[in-house]
Amino acid sequence: MIHPHTYIHPNAKLATNVKIDPFTVIHQNVEIGEGTWIGSNVTIMEGARIGKNCRIFPGAVISAIPQDLKFEGEDTIIEIGDNTTIREFVTIHRGTKDRWKTKIGKNCMIMAYSHVAHDCIIGNNVILSNNSQVAGHVTLGDWAILGGMCAVHQFVMVGQHAFVSGGSLVGKDIPPYIKAGRQPLSYAGVNSVGLKRRGFTIDKINHILDIYRVIYNKGLNTSQALEHLEEEFPATDERDEIVTFIRESGRGIIKRYSKNSVDEDIAD
Structure with missing residues (x-):
C-alpha cells in the first residue's frame, strides 16, 4: 500500500x-x-x-x-x-x-x-x-x-452553522447560525437554508431569527440587546449560545449593512 x-x-x-x-x-x-x-x-x-x-x-x-x-x-x-x-x-x-x-x-x-x-x-x-x-x-x-x-x-471567531460569502475579508467575529456577506462584511440574515438541511425545525429557525432581529434590528447597542434577550426570551440552547458567543467576542461582531435593510429570511 x-x-x-x-x-x-x-x-x-x-x-x-x-x-x-x-x-x-x-x-x-x-x-x-x-x-x-x-x-x-x-x-x-x-x-x-x-x-x-x-x-x-x-x-x-x-x-x-x-x-x-x-x-x-x-x-x-x-x-x-x-x-x-x-x-x-x-x-x-x-x-x-x-x-x-x-x-x-x-x-x-x-x-x-x-x-x-x-x-x-x-x-x-x-x-x-x-x-x-x-x-x-x-x-x-x-x-x-x-x-x-x-x-x-x-x-477571529466564526460561530457554528455560519456561512461566509466568497471573497470576504473577515476582520470581526461572526456569530452562530448567520450568513455574512457584502462589503464591508455584514450580517446578511440567518443561514436558514443550511439549518433546514441539518434538520432544524421551522420553529427553531424562527426562534433564531427573532433573536437576531433583537440584536440587529431594534436599534439597541450590543449590551442592551443581550440584556433584552436574557430578560424577555426563554432560555434555549440557541439563545444561550448566541449570547455567550457575543459576550466572549474579542474583536466584536459584524454589524448590519444598513439601518434601512430588512430581513429577507423568513422560514416557511
Whole structure:
C-alpha cells in the first residue's frame, strides 16, 4: 500500500492499511490512522496526528512550523480528525505555545490552495472553499462554511452553522447560525437554508431569527440587546449560545449593512 518511491521516517507510526502514493515524504513523530490515503508529492512534517479514513491530495504540506516570529521551536502538533479531506496544495501549520496545537475536526473539507495557520481550532463538518486563507489563532465552529477566497484575520471567531460569502475579508467575529456577506462584511440574515438541511425545525429557525432581529434590528447597542434577550426570551440552547458567543467576542461582531435593510429570511 506504500509506493517504494515514498520516504517514511522509521519513527513514524502508520496503521497497516494506510495507502501512500509515490514521491511523498513523511517525517518523524507522525501518526496516521487506518484507511487514510495520501497522494503523491505530499509532505507531512513532525507533529502531525492524522485520523482514520482521511484523504490528502497531491501537493499538500501538513504540520510545517508556524509562520510566526514568536515561535521558538516548541514541541507542538497538528490534529486532523477522521474522514477529513484535504485537497491539492493545502498548507496547515502546527501550533505554538499559545495553544500548543492546530486542530482540524472530523468530516471536514479543506479545498485546494487553502491555508490554515498555527493555533487554529476548526470544528467538525467545516468547509473551507478554494483558496481560503485562515490566519493564526482563528476558531471556526462546527458546520461553518467559508466561501472561496475568504481571508480571515487572526484571532477571529466564526460561530457554528455560519456561512461566509466568497471573497470576504473577515476582520470581526461572526456569530452562530448567520450568513455574512457584502462589503464591508455584514450580517446578511440567518443561514436558514443550511439549518433546514441539518434538520432544524421551522420553529427553531424562527426562534433564531427573532433573536437576531433583537440584536440587529431594534436599534439597541450590543449590551442592551443581550440584556433584552436574557430578560424577555426563554432560555434555549440557541439563545444561550448566541449570547455567550457575543459576550466572549474579542474583536466584536459584524454589524448590519444598513439601518434601512430588512430581513429577507423568513422560514416557511
